[in-house]
Amino acid sequence: MASGASYADVRVIEERHRSVATKNGKLGHALDTDSQGIGIRAIVDGAWGFASTDDLSRQAVVAAARHAVAIARASARVKRAPVELAPEDPHQAVWVAPCQLDPFSVSVDDNLQLLLAVDKELRAVPGVTLAEAQMNFQRHHQLFLSSQGARIDQTRVLSGAGYAALAFANGDIQKRSYPNSFGGQYQLKGYELIHELRLLENARRVGEEAVALHQAAQCPQTVGTLILDSSQLGLQIHESIGHPIELDRVLGTEANFAGMSFLTLDQWKTLRYGSDLVNVVADARLEHGPGLGTFAYDDEGVAAQCAPIIQEGRFLNYISSRESAAQIGEPRSNGCMRAESWNRQPLVRMTNISILPGPRRLSPDELIADTDNGFYMETNRSWSIDDKRYNFQFGTEIGWEIQHGKKTRMLKNPSYSGITTEFWNSMDAICSREHWTLWGTPNCGKGQPQQTMGTGHGAAPARFRNIKIGTAYQKWKGDE
Amino acid sequence: MSSRLDRERAQDLLRQARHAAPADTALELTIEEDRYELTRFANNAIHQNVAEATLALSVRAQAEQRTARASTHRLDAHGVREVVDRAVRLTRSQSPDPELLPMAAARDAGAAGVDRFDADTAAITPAQRAEAVAAMVAAGAHDGLTAAGICATRQSQTMLLNSEGLEAAYASTGAEFSVTMLGPSSSGWAKGGGPRWGELDPAAGARMAAQKARASAQPSEVPAGRYTVILEPAAVLDLLGFAMWDFGALSVLDQRSFLCDRVGTKLFGDNVTITDDVFHPQQTGAPFDGEGVARQRVVLVENGWVKNLVYARQTAARAGAQPTGHGFPLPNEYGEGPVNVVFTGGKTAVEEMIATTPRGILVTRLWYIREVDPYQKILTGMTRDGTFLIEEGRLRGGVRNFRFNQSMIALLNSIEALSPAVRASGEEAFDMVVPALKVGDFNFTEVTRF
Numbered sequence: 001m002a003s004g005a006s007y008a009d010v011r012v013i014e015e016r017h018r019s020v021a022t023k024n025g026k027l028g029h030a031l032d033t034d035s036q037g038i039g040i041r042a043i044v045d046g047a048w049g050f051a052s053t054d055d056l057s058r059q060a061v062v063a064a065a066r067h068a069v070a071i072a073r074a075s076a077r078v079k080r081a082p083v084e085l086a087p088e089d090p091h092q093a094v095w096v097a098p099c100q101l102d103p104f105s106v107s108v109d110d111n112l113q114l115l116l117a118v119d120k121e122l123r124a125v126p127g128v129t130l131a132e133a134q135m136n137f138q139r140h141h142q143l144f145l146s147s148q149g150a151r152i153d154q155t156r157v158l159s160g161a162g163y164a165a166l167a168f169a170n171g172d173i174q175k176r177s178y179p180n181s182f183g184g185q186y187q188l189k190g191y192e193l194i195h196e197l198r199l200l201e202n203a204r205r206v207g208e209e210a211v212a213l214h215q216a217a218q219c220p221q222t223v224g225t226l227i228l229d230s231s232q233l234g235l236q237i238h239e240s241i242g243h244p245i246e247l248d249r250v251l252g253t254e255a256n257f258a259g260m261s262f263l264t265l266d267q268w269k270t271l272r273y274g275s276d277l278v279n280v281v282a283d284a285r286l287e288h289g290p291g292l293g294t295f296a297y298d299d300e301g302v303a304a305q306c307a308p309i310i311q312e313g314r315f316l317n318y319i320s321s322r323e324s325a326a327q328i329g330e331p332r333s334n335g336c337m338r339a340e341s342w343n344r345q346p347l348v349r350m351t352n353i354s355i356l357p358g359p360r361r362l363s364p365d366e367l368i369a370d371t372d373n374g375f376y377m378e379t380n381r382s383w384s385i386d387d388k389r390y391n392f393q394f395g396t397e398i399g400w401e402i403q404h405g406k407k408t409r410m411l412k413n414p415s416y417s418g419i420t421t422e423f424w425n426s427m428d429a430i431c432s433r434e435h436w437t438l439w440g441t442p443n444c445g446k447g448q449p450q451q452t453m454g455t456g457h458g459a460a461p462a463r464f465r466n467i468k469i470g471t472a473y474q475k476w477k478g479d480e
Numbered sequence: 481m482s483s484r485l486d487r488e489r490a491q492d493l494l495r496q497a498r499h500a501a502p503a504d505t506a507l508e509l510t511i512e513e514d515r516y517e518l519t520r521f522a523n524n525a526i527h528q529n530v531a532e533a534t535l536a537l538s539v540r541a542q543a544e545q546r547t548a549r550a551s552t553h554r555l556d557a558h559g560v561r562e563v564v565d566r567a568v569r570l571t572r573s574q575s576p577d578p579e580l581l582p583m584a585a586a587r588d589a590g591a592a593g594v595d596r597f598d599a600d601t602a603a604i605t606p607a608q609r610a611e612a613v614a615a616m617v618a619a620g621a622h623d624g625l626t627a628a629g630i631c632a633t634r635q636s637q638t639m640l641l642n643s644e645g646l647e648a649a650y651a652s653t654g655a656e657f658s659v660t661m662l663g664p665s666s667s668g669w670a671k672g673g674g675p676r677w678g679e680l681d682p683a684a685g686a687r688m689a690a691q692k693a694r695a696s697a698q699p700s701e702v703p704a705g706r707y708t709v710i711l712e713p714a715a716v717l718d719l720l721g722f723a724m725w726d727f728g729a730l731s732v733l734d735q736r737s738f739l740c741d742r743v744g745t746k747l748f749g750d751n752v753t754i755t756d757d758v759f760h761p762q763q764t765g766a767p768f769d770g771e772g773v774a775r776q777r778v779v780l781v782e783n784g785w786v787k788n789l790v791y792a793r794q795t796a797a798r799a800g801a802q803p804t805g806h807g808f809p810l811p812n813e814y815g816e817g818p819v820n821v822v823f824t825g826g827k828t829a830v831e832e833m834i835a836t837t838p839r840g841i842l843v844t845r846l847w848y849i850r851e852v853d854p855y856q857k858i859l860t861g862m863t864r865d866g867t868f869l870i871e872e873g874r875l876r877g878g879v880r881n882f883r884f885n886q887s888m889i890a891l892l893n894s895i896e897a898l899s900p901a902v903r904a905s906g907e908e909a910f911d912m913v914v915p916a917l918k919v920g921d922f923n924f925t926e927v928t929r930f
Contacts, residue, residue: 021813024734027574028813030548032566037534037553049606050530054553055484064533071517071529074606078613080525108573129735132813168735173854253522255628256660256669257907259847259864262929343532382850384883386862391883391928393860395852413853417883417926448630448658449518449530472852472860472885474925476706 003069005042007085009146011299012038012056013342020108021134022115025123028132030108037342042068046082047075052343085322086333088302090149095296098286099157099190103137106191111135114194115163118203122165125207127214133163134183135194136442142299150301158292158454159193160186160442163203165210174213174412176397178206180231181380186440186454188290209398216410219399221470225374226416227367227463230431232396233355234439234457235380240420241273241280242353242455244389245309246336247318249348251327258446259387262420263315265328271315274424277358280310282319284335284351289438291456293351300346302335309353313425321348340451347447352438354458358430364461367429369405375469376400376407377414382472385420393417395472415472423464431460483637484535485513487649490639493560497539498643500564505571506583507564508540508642508771510809515602515635519609522628524617529606540810541567542583545576547811581793583771586645588793590774590805594650594759594767596675601653602635604677609633612657612682619686620661625693629659631682640772648774650766656905657682660865661693665930666878668692669845669865671714671905675764692844692866696878701927702869704882708840708896709922710833710870713904713914715846715863720754720821721909722851722859723888727756727780728806729789729799730815738857738889739786748784748892751826755779756790756806756818762903762913763820770809778804780818784892792816825915826898833897833918835873841882841924842868842875849908857888861908862928882924894920 015035021028037054038061049072051064115133122131137159144152162184164177179185179197187193228236244261248254263271274280281288284295284304296304300322307317318328319336338349368376382395399414400407438458445452490511497507513535520528537560538551548570552563609631617627634654641647656673657680669692670685711719726737739747758767758775767775771793779787791799792807795815806816834842844866852858862883869876899916 023813026577027546027811029811030570030574032548032550032570034550034552034554034563035536047526048529050528051533052531053533054535055533064531067531071531071606074519074610075526075529077607077610078521078524078526078617080523108570112574166736168740168855171741171855173736175854251523252626252628252662253520253527255522255626255662255667256520256630256658343534345528345530382852382860384848384850384860384862386881386883386928386930387847387864388928388930390930391862391881391926393883393885393926395860415852419929448520448528449516449532449632471883471925472858474885474923476923479706 003066005044005069007043007147008041009144009300010038010040011342012143014141015341016104016139018104018137020111020115021132022112022119023132024130025116025119035341038064039342040065040068041345042072043083044069044072045076047072047079048083049075050345083323084326086325086330088322088333090146091297091301091303092151093296094153096155097157097188101191103157103159103191104139114199118163118199121200121203122163122207125204125211127167127169127211128165128207129168130166135161144301146301152297152301154296156188156295157190158186159189159191160184160440161194161197161199163199165207167210167214169214172214174210176206176210177379178202180439181397183442186292186442187438188292188294212410213398213412216412219411219414219470221474223466224469225371225463225465226467226469227371227374227376227461229378230437230459230461231439232377232380232394233459233462235383235441236394237353237355237457237459238441238455239383239385240389240392240423241309242350245318246348247320247324250318251324257448262388262390267315269316272313272425273310273315273421274313275427276312277427277430278310278313278424279356280353281356282307282309282334282336282351282353288352289458291352291438292440292442292454293456298335298337299339300337302333305335307334319348319350324348338453340453344451347451349446349453350455352456352458354438357433357436357460360432362429362431364431364435367431367461367463368402368407371402371405371463374402375414376402390419392420393471413473415470417468417471426465426467427462428465430462436460483513485511485637485639490641493537494641496557496560497564500561501541501568505541505543505568506643508583510538511639512536513637517606518630518632519606519613520630521613524627526610526613537563539563539567541571543571545578545580546571546574547580549811579798581797583642583644584646584773584793588773589646589648589768592767592774596652596764598653598676601633601655601677604633615683616659616686619683620690623690623694625661625663625690627659627661627686630657632656633677638766642772646772648768648772652764655680657685659686659689661689663693663697665698666693666696667865668696673905673911674903695875696866696868699878699880702879704924704926706921706923708837708918708920710830710840710842711917711919712844713902713916714906715843716914716917717904717912718846718849718906718908719859719888720823720912720914722849723857724821725817727789728815728817729791729795732789733795733799736854738855743786743789746785747889748781749895750784751895751898752781752784752892753824754781755822756820757822758820760820760822760913764911765820769805769807771807773803773805773807775805790816790818819910821912823901823912823914825901828897828899830899830916834870834875837870838872840870842870852885858885859888860885880930881928883926883928884923885925886923891919896920
């Protein structure tokens with residue numbers, strides 16, 4: 001502060017990461033990483049500077065602080081208005097996320113034994129040509145200090161695991177994953193998550209489905225009723241609600257890379273985002289569940305909150321930081337500033353963006369029974385959405401046709417597409433609490449330099465009407 | 481800021497590590513020092529301005545046909561002992577792999593070097609980056625456009641040593657700018673990068689982005705369908721990036737590549753020749769791979785024929801081939817990949833491509849590309865920041881952005897013209913040397929709202 005900063009904060013972080021993977025009966029990788037460093041953020045002359053270093057000697061930290069100030073002064077040469085921060089009490093706290101079984105106390109040998117047992121089950125299915133399984137564990141210990149008097153010590157342990165079976169035959173590659181694609185399921189838990197996932201018990205079925213897809217019919221190109229499993233709905237929320245509500249995107253600061261948002265300020269508290277059944281929250285509190293977006297305080301010291309995002313279909317709130325909240329006249333940030341590590345400046349990021357389950361008891365089987373004709377799609381295979389988050393297209397690993405209230409023939413290469421608000425307004429049923437899962441998305445990219453963040457998405461199977469099906473393999477008149 | 485790493489320190493770290501490890505354990509150390517600074521702007525103002533200084537040690541241990549890796553940022557004596565201990569313990573928890581090769585030998589490192597360090601770039605200050613940002617912002621001010629983007633510089637060095645006597649070192653600098661110009665109904669984009677700050681012209685990029693934003697204002701809606709499309713180099717590389725990993729030999733052995741059963745076949749058009757060439761004057765990157773093995777120039781596709789794959793040592797031994805110096809750091813399950821892609825260009829300027837197109841679409845940039853089908857190699861994604869309708873050989877104005885679902889195999893069989901190849905930067909793949917392409921029957925499947 002002696003260098004002229006009007007505000008400064010630091011995050012001192014210590015991280016440990018273990019990643020173990022197998023492939024076709026052998027080790028894929030075994031990695032053990034630790035990382036320590038400090039990130040210093042300062043406002044000088046009304047502009048931001050940030051510097052980080054992994055050298056925690058007094059001399060290096062002082063040099064980094066001076067560099068942050070010099071950078072801020074350079075920022076001030078091209079500024080529009082001085083940075084203002086919405087007020088937040090300077091919290092003093094120590095918080096340790098619940099963790100029943102420290103994953104780092106479990107031997108790598110035990111990790112590998114389970115993964116190799118899964119691998120064996122997958123490859124026991126004739127036709128499976130590639131089996132991959134993995135586990136990841138992370139401990140993140142952070143001390144946050146601010147010039148306004150905050151001192152927050154947080155420890156979070158994250159665990160994740162999953163696997164996939166691939167089957168190559170006759171010029172076609174099919175894949176099934178469990179419990180989710182692209183790494184599996186991730187939560188704010190210890191090794192107890194691995195036990196809960198029932199990895200081995202599901203392996204044979206997953207391998208069989210990968211092979212069976214080769215005999216399945218191609219998903220047709222049509223318009224119809226669509227039921228999504230909860231993991232695919234979680235990603236649908238991530239892409240078509242989670243990103244558009246990021247206030248920094250709305251205000252233009254991601255325009256060059258991640259893009260902006262259709263959810264401009266004139267639509268704030270007025271837009272009919274979805275049907276009456278669509279209730280979405282941004283909830284970082286432990287009460288919401290052990291999500292990848294669960295914490296006690298965000299990375300600028302704002303206490304975890306539950307913000308209503310969509311209530312009975314009506315858009316209510318963006319997710320914000322202290323700076324962006326102040327820019328739109330909000331009295332307080334709703335606590336969504338997060339950074340990948342000590343070497344990155346926090347950005348507005350999703351916490352747990354979840355759709356609330358339906359009010360009446362409804363199981364996936366009952367939902368299907370209530371559907372005359374349609375499609376059921378499960379487990380993401382591809383995802384893409386435009387840079388304002390309007391037009392999306394998703395592919396899933398597997399699908400089934402629904403006829404007269406029953407799942408009938410299996411479909412390969414399922415996909416669907418649409419426009420965000422039209423899609424959410426077409427939702428006419430969602431399953432109840434017992435079928436709601438808090439999924440973890442460990443690989444959300446945003447920012448320059450790019451940061452990868454884990455986000456949580458609670459979802460239950462839900463039904464949508466008049467959806468465009470099969471776009472990914474669209475044929476035109478005259479195509480072969 | 482002075483360097484914390486030199487050859488003497490690297491050798492000392494190897495000595496300390498060997499002292500800490502059991503006598504029967506081979507070691508490979510990768511030491512990376514990086515200083516990266518990035519200035520980010522939007523709404524015509526700098527809103528984020530960051531600096532990062534790191535020195536990291538990664539240790540691979542190998543004994544009794546087992547290997548594992550641990551890494552740390554603690555390079556004091558205790559930190560070195562501790563990271564070696566973690567790597568050794570992780571190694572011992574595995575079953576032996578009879579196919580695991582000994583670590584690379586000193587002779588595998590090769591002697592060929594590349595010079596990609598520029599002292600002037602290493603000395604760029606936050607104030608100089610701010611000046612460049614001011615120039616980019618000014619380029620759109622006259623037309624009332626709003627600018628957003630980045631300006632970044634990097635200085636890094638990597639040293640890789642192992643207990644077999646192999647040593648490989650690479651020092652480099654990097655500079656990059658990217659700019660988006662936003663108007664009320666349109667946008668334009670440009671990006672550039674390379675080892676030397678002095679060879680970049682961010683203001684010229686900003687003027688080009690501004691011109692695209694102006695020319696695409698008030699876009700019309702053109703129906704989805706098959707079109708003749710001119711893909712500017714950034715769009716080409718972002719698509720190509722999703723196909724290049726399939727040229728890793730292990731992905732073919734694992735039967736996850738679209739080249740399964742297709743190596744040695746004529747898969748693409750006569751005008752497709754792609755090499756991997758770290759020594760190309762417009763390329764960047766270290767001349768050795770994750771094991772320290774010297775990279776070789778590899779012809780991947782020649783006149784449409786799939787000629788070669790790239791091989792890590794381990795994959796080469798399995799396939800009975802020679803390693804090409806493209807392996808990722810061990811242990812890993814992906815093997816190798818080409819990272820210095822050069823797509824041989826042609827002689828047709830983009831202006832000439834436009835002039836010879838009765839009806840088509842000009843694409844500046846693509847966004848959110850993902851693989852829809854791994855064997856047909858169908859990719860989906862969106863156009864972004866400058867999409868234009870061409871009619872009767874002229875740009876008729878901007879159009880709303882399209883979603884595409886396009887097979888890369890079909891695309892590489894439908895190239896009607898190629899521009900000279902240039903070093904290009906995108907957002908979905910690493911930088912490449914690629915031409916602009918004019919392709920027929922590009923499959924746009926939907927139109928978005930802007």
